[in-house]
Amino acid sequence: MSNTTIFSAKKIITMNSSRPEASHVAVRDGLILGAGSLEELATWGEYTLDARFVDKVLMPGFVEGHAHTMEGSLWTKVYCGWFDRADPNGKLWTGAKSVDAVIERLQEAETVLEDPTAPLSGWQLDPIYMDNTTVTRADLDRVSTTRAVGVLHASGHIMNVNTKALELAGMLKPGLNHPGIPLGADGFPTGELKGPEVMTPVGPFVGYERSMLDADEAGLRNFAKLCVRTGTTTITDLASRMDEKTVDMMLRVTGEPNYPVRLMPFRFFMGLSAKELIAAVLALKERTTDRLRMGQIKIIVDGSIQGFSARLRWPGYHNDAPNGLWYIAPEHLSELLHLALEAGLQVHTHTNGDQATQLVLEKLAPALQKHPNPNHRFTLQHCQLADSAQFRTAAKLGMCVNLFANHHFYWGDEHYALTVGPDRATRMNACRTALDSGVPMAIHSDAPVTPLGPLFTAWAAVNRITASGRVQGEEERIQVHEALWAITMGAAYTLHLDGEIGSIETGKKADFAVLDADPTVCDPILLKDIGVWGTVQGGRIFPASNL
Amino acid sequence: MNQEIPVIVIGGYLGAGKTTLVNHLLRNADGCRIAILVNEFGDLPIDSDLIEAQDDEMIAISGGCICCSFGSDMTSALIKLSSHNPVPNYVVIEASGVAMPGAVADNISFLEGFSLAGVVVLADSECIQAQAVDEYLGDTILRQLSGADLIVQTKIDLISPQMVSNVCSWLTSVNPKAQIVATAQGKLPPEVILGVEMVAGQPQSSGHADAGYDSTVFTEIAPCDPDCLAKELATGGLGIIRSKGFVTDYAGQKWLIQIVGERYDVTPMVSSEQDGMVCIGRKGALDLGAIGVIFAG
Numbered sequence: 001m002s003n004t005t006i007f008s009a010k011k012i013i014t015m016n017s018s019r020p021e022a023s024h025v026a027v028r029d030g031l032i033l034g035a036g037s038l039e040e041l042a043t044w045g046e047y048t049l050d051a052r053f054v055d056k057v058l059m060p061g062f063v064e065g066h067a068h069t070m071e072g073s074l075w076t077k078v079y080c081g082w083f084d085r086a087d088p089n090g091k092l093w094t095g096a097k098s099v100d101a102v103i104e105r106l107q108e109a110e111t112v113l114e115d116p117t118a119p120l121s122g123w124q125l126d127p128i129y130m131d132n133t134t135v136t137r138a139d140l141d142r143v144s145t146t147r148a149v150g151v152l153h154a155s156g157h158i159m160n161v162n163t164k165a166l167e168l169a170g171m172l173k174p175g176l177n178h179p180g181i182p183l184g185a186d187g188f189p190t191g192e193l194k195g196p197e198v199m200t201p202v203g204p205f206v207g208y209e210r211s212m213l214d215a216d217e218a219g220l221r222n223f224a225k226l227c228v229r230t231g232t233t234t235i236t237d238l239a240s241r242m243d244e245k246t247v248d249m250m251l252r253v254t255g256e257p258n259y260p261v262r263l264m265p266f267r268f269f270m271g272l273s274a275k276e277l278i279a280a281v282l283a284l285k286e287r288t289t290d291r292l293r294m295g296q297i298k299i300i301v302d303g304s305i306q307g308f309s310a311r312l313r314w315p316g317y318h319n320d321a322p323n324g325l326w327y328i329a330p331e332h333l334s335e336l337l338h339l340a341l342e343a344g345l346q347v348h349t350h351t352n353g354d355q356a357t358q359l360v361l362e363k364l365a366p367a368l369q370k371h372p373n374p375n376h377r378f379t380l381q382h383c384q385l386a387d388s389a390q391f392r393t394a395a396k397l398g399m400c401v402n403l404f405a406n407h408h409f410y411w412g413d414e415h416y417a418l419t420v421g422p423d424r425a426t427r428m429n430a431c432r433t434a435l436d437s438g439v440p441m442a443i444h445s446d447a448p449v450t451p452l453g454p455l456f457t458a459w460a461a462v463n464r465i466t467a468s469g470r471v472q473g474e475e476e477r478i479q480v481h482e483a484l485w486a487i488t489m490g491a492a493y494t495l496h497l498d499g500e501i502g503s504i505e506t507g508k509k510a511d512f513a514v515l516d517a518d519p520t521v522c523d524p525i526l527l528k529d530i531g532v533w534g535t536v537q538g539g540r541i542f543p544a545s546n547l
Numbered sequence: 548m549n550q551e552i553p554v555i556v557i558g559g560y561l562g563a564g565k566t567t568l569v570n571h572l573l574r575n576a577d578g579c580r581i582a583i584l585v586n587e588f589g590d591l592p593i594d595s596d597l598i599e600a601q602d603d604e605m606i607a608i609s610g611g612c613i614c615c616s617f618g619s620d621m622t623s624a625l626i627k628l629s630s631h632n633p634v635p636n637y638v639v640i641e642a643s644g645v646a647m648p649g650a651v652a653d654n655i656s657f658l659e660g661f662s663l664a665g666v667v668v669l670a671d672s673e674c675i676q677a678q679a680v681d682e683y684l685g686d687t688i689l690r691q692l693s694g695a696d697l698i699v700q701t702k703i704d705l706i707s708p709q710m711v712s713n714v715c716s717w718l719t720s721v722n723p724k725a726q727i728v729a730t731a732q733g734k735l736p737p738e739v740i741l742g743v744e745m746v747a748g749q750p751q752s753s754g755h756a757d758a759g760y761d762s763t764v765f766t767e768i769a770p771c772d773p774d775c776l777a778k779e780l781a782t783g784g785l786g787i788i789r790s791k792g793f794v795t796d797y798a799g800q801k802w803l804i805q806i807v808g809e810r811y812d813v814t815p816m817v818s819s820e821q822d823g824m825v826c827i828g829r830k831g832a833l834d835l836g837a838i839g840v841i842f843a844g
C-alpha cells in the first residue's frame with residue numbers, strides 16, 4: 001500500500017499564483033506533495049487514487065483569524081437569535097422574530113429538562129431587530145417560575161433573567177440604584193442586566209457561571225464541528241486566559257486523533273503585569289503543537305461601536321453619546337508592545353474606534369525603532385473605523401489588519417442611522433482601501449458575535465449588503481478573488497502561518513475546504529450559499545455528514 | 548448590627564500615587580483587616596517588607612491584611628471575599644488607571660454584604676492639568692475626577708504652595724461636590740480614606756488624626772429626621788470629609804449615618820448604642836459651631 005494519495009476533483013483552486021488551478025492534488029504524510037495533473041503527480045511513484053471529490057471543488061482550508069471558542073460552548077444553550085443559524089450538528093435554527101417566539105422556544109426547551117432545579121439559558125437575543133423591545137422578567141416567568149432562566153444578548157453585554165434568577169442572586173429587591181439595572185414601576189429590577197459586572201452575580205444561577213473567556217471541553221468539540229461544516233481548518237481563539245487547567249485540556253482535546261482543526265489561542269493581556277505576561281506567553285510557546293499553536297498575545301484597547309464604548313476621534317458619536325472607554329492605559333500598551341517585540345512574540349490588538357487605532361499606530365512606531373523587526377505582523381483586529389491615512393501608516397509600520405466584514409451586514413444600518421452616521425458608516429471595514437494601501441488583510445466573523453462561515457464573510461466583503469438589503473459603501477467592495485485570498489492566505493499571513501497553510505502547494509499542510517460549487521464562477525451574490533461538504537485537515541478526511 | 552463590609556474605591560491615573568497610598572494604609576492598619584483588590588500584581592503593588600506569603604491569587608500581609616488580584620472579574624473576586632475567613636473589616640479596590648471609579652462604585656451597590664464607603668480619586672499635582680487636556684486621556688481623567696467623593700491631591704512637595712492652591716481650585720471647579728485633601732507621600736490618616744472606625748459600636752475620635760486633620764465626636768444630638776440631617780452635614784459646606792455615627796429619629800428608631808464628601812447613607816439599625824457622631828475635617832476647616840447647631844436640632 002502506497003503512502004501517497006492523489007485526490008481528483010472537479011477543480012482545485014490553489015491560491016498559489018504560480019499555478020492557480022489544478023485537477024489533482026497528491027498528499028503524503030499529511031502534507032501536500034504537489035498539485036497538478038494526474039500525469040504530473042504520478043511521477044512521484046506509487047499512489048492511491050481517491051476519486052471521492054471528483055464532483056467537488058477544493059480550496060485551501062479556510063483560515064478564521066478572529067473567532068472565539070465560546071461559539072462552541074454557547075450551543076449547549078437555547079438559540080434565541082433573530083437570524084437563521086446552523087448548530088454544530090447541522091440543524092438549522094430559524095430566527096426567532098418576536099418576543100413570543102423567543103418565549104415559545106424557551107418553553108419548548110424547558111419541557112425536556114429533567115432536573116427541576118436546573119437553570120435554562122438562552123443566547124444571541126438581539127432586540128435591535130425587534131424595535132428594541134425589552135424582554136422583561138414577566139416574559140421569562142412564562143417559561144418558568146420555579147427554575148432560573150437567563151438569556152444573553154448577541155452583544156454579550158446584556159442579559160435578561162426571570163424572577164427566580166433575581167431571587168436566587170439576592171437582587172429581587174426594590175430601590176437598587178445602578179445604571180445597568182433598570183427598575184420597573186414597582187421599583188423592582190425589570191430583569192434586564194446591562195454590563196458584565198451586573199451579570200456576574202446572576203450568571204452562576206442561569207448557567208453562565210464560567211468565565212466565557214475560557215474554552216471548555218464540550219465547547220471545543222462543538223467548535224470543531226462548526227469548523228468542518230464551514231470549511232475551516234485553522235482558527236483562532238481570540239482571546240483566552242489560558243490558565244494551566246485550560247491549556248492541559250486544550251492540548252489533550254486538540255491532540256485527539258480525530259480533532260479536525262488547528263487552534264490558535266491568543267493569551268488575553270489582562271490579569272498579569274506586562275513582564276509576567278511576556279514570561280507566561282514565552283512558556284506557552286514552548287508547549288505549542290501542530291494543532292494547538294500558542295505563544296501570541298491579544299490586547300483589547302477599546303470597546304464596541306454599537307455599545308458606544310469604542311474610542312472615536314472627532315466628531316465622536318453621531319448621537320452625541322460621550323466617547324467610549326479605554327481598556328488599557330497608553331503607557332501599559334506601549335510597555336507591552338516594546339516587551340513583545342523584544343521577546344519576539346506576536347501581538348494582535350482589538351481596536352474598534354479610530355482613536356484606539358491611532359493610539360496603537362503611535363505607540364508601535366517608537367517601539368519598532370527601539371526593537372526593529374520588519375516581520376512582526378502585529379495585527380489591528382476589527383479596526384472598523386480606520387481612514388485611509390491610518391491604513392497607509394499601518395502598511396508602512398508592517399502591520400496587518402483583520403477587518404470585521406460580517407459586522408457590516410449585521411449592524412451596518414444601525415451605524416448609518418445612529419452610531420457614527422452615514423459618512424463613516426460607509427467607510428467602515430474599508431477592505432478596498434486597505435488592499436489599495438498595501439496592508440496585508442484578513443476578514444472575520446468574530447464568532448459567536450456573528451456566525452462562523454468564511455464564505456459568508458467573503459460574501460459580506462464582496463457585496464457590502466446590510467441586513468435591510470442596502471448596499472452600503474459600494475466603493476469599499478472587493479473582488480471575489482480578493483475575498484477568497486483574505487479567508488485563506490490573507491488570514492494565514494496575519495498568523496505567521498502563510499508558509500504552512502493558506503494555499504495548495506508543495507510542502508504545505510494538506511488542509512482543504514471541500515465545496516459543492518466553484519466560488520470563482522458563481523454569481524457573487526450567491527457566495528454565501530455554496531454548500532460545504534466538509535474538510536480535509538492534515539490529510540485526514542472529515543465529511544460534515546459524519547461528525 | 549449592620550454586617551455589610553465597607554468598600555472604598557481608589558482611582559486615578561497611572562503615577563497618581565495609588566500604590567503609595569495603599570501601602571500607607573496597610574502600614575497603619577492597626578489591627579484592622581483590610582483587603583486590597585488590584586487588577587493584577589503588577590510592579591510590586593505591596594511593599595515587600597509587608598508581605599508574609601504570596602501565591603498566584605493572594606498576598607498575605609502582616610497584621611491580617613490581604614491583597615488579591617482580580618484580572619477582569621472584580622465582582623467574582625468580591626463575592627469570593629465575602630466568604631473569606633476572617634471577614635475583612637474594609638475592602639479597598641484599587642481601580643486600574645483607565646477605569647472609571649464612579650462606575651466601579653456603582654457595581655458595589657447591588658452586591659449582597661457590601662456597602663460603598665466612598666470613591667477616592669488621586670490626582671498628581673504636577674501632571675493632572677496636563678493629563679486633563681491630553682488628546683487620548685483628557686476626557687477619561689475628567690470623568691474619573693467627577694466621580695469622586697474625595698479627591699486626594701498628591702505629590703504636593705514637588706510644586707510650589709501657590710501651584711498647590713491653583714491645582715486645588717482647578718480640582719474644585721472640575722468636581723465642586725468632592726472634598727479635596729492634599730498630601731506629599733500619601734500619609735493621610737487612614738480614617739480619611741477608609742471612614743471612621745467603630746469600636747464596640749461607638750464611633751471613635753481618631754487616635755492618629757495627626758498632621759493637619761481634626762476629628763471631633765458629637766454626642767449631644769437631638770431627635771431628628773436622619774435623611775435631612777445627613778444631607779445638611781454632607782452638603783452644608785461644613786468642611787466635613789467623613790462622618791459616621793448613630794442618631795435617633797422622632798419615633799425613637801436608631802439610624803446609622805455615613806458621610807463621605809457629599810455622599811451620604813442612612814440605614815435603620817437595631818441598636819442600643821448611644822447617639823453620637825464623629826466628624827473629620829482638615830485642621831481648622833471643620834465648622835464646629837455650625838455642626839453643633841445642626842445636631843442640637
Ligand SMILES: [Zn+2]
Nearest residue numbers: 066068238446
Ligand atoms: Zn472578538
